[in-house]
Amino acid sequence: MPIEIATPFTPIASTIGGIMIGLSAVLVMALFGRIAGISGITTGALPMRRDDWSWRFAFVAGLIAAPLLVQAVTGSPVVQTVPGNLAAMALAGLFVGFGTVKGAGCTSGHGVCGLARLSGRSLAAVTIFMATAFATVFILRHIL
């Protein structure tokens, strides 16, 4: 089921992209005093749960607009390969959505922001989700 196509190792582009992600997280802290965790931003982006929902809604809109901006500037399409097994993708989405809310964070909230705060709780979360992700890919690609 998984797509096994080699992708080039891009240390420089990936570091630059990482710095941009970090700057966004710093901007969110400087402006709003909040953690830039995408799962928390997603669940807080609707008016029924929080008063300060509007910046989160706008943040998600910015995420969605990003590839359109990149395509307009570079003139070439953003290349991606998304797994095509739709049943597996539905299951993956459920696990990601359920897990990030139950565990109070994802790659950005626990990963980037939590590690930057030197939070032991976030370090535990990152260690656990990395471990189960590595194990899942190993099983899907090398055992099944």
Next chain:
Amino acid sequence: MGIVFGFLAGLLFGVGLIVAGMSDPAKVLNFLDVFGSFDPSLAFVMGGAAITTFVGYRLVWLREKPLLFSDFQIPRRSDIDSDLVIGAAAFGVGWGIGGFCPGPAWTALPLSAPGTLVFLPAMLAGMALATVMKDRKTGLASSS
């Protein structure tokens, strides 16, 4: 004001994801496939983002309060509870199946691959489910 800057922060985050190559699930899955088509780029994204955020947060926290809101809201919990462990573990499984975490899933939306269009609603459903379960739990706790 908050909406404009929220949008710009989301845009910066999303462009960072694309520059870093993290908008491509194939690249993420290859990071997780140490014994196969391993691509270590994701470690450079995390490193660049976490170090930038570490330094930036400390500069921001020299201020009394954020620029637009009245206080910093920073998680203070340090306990590693079962919700964190179960949630992080479930998130890792979903991440390993689909190669999407919440940020890249939003960024992928306008590129509208079939896998994305299935993953995103499933992710939101998973988030809604975990939110309802959490609300029920806190409701029971406060009524007992």
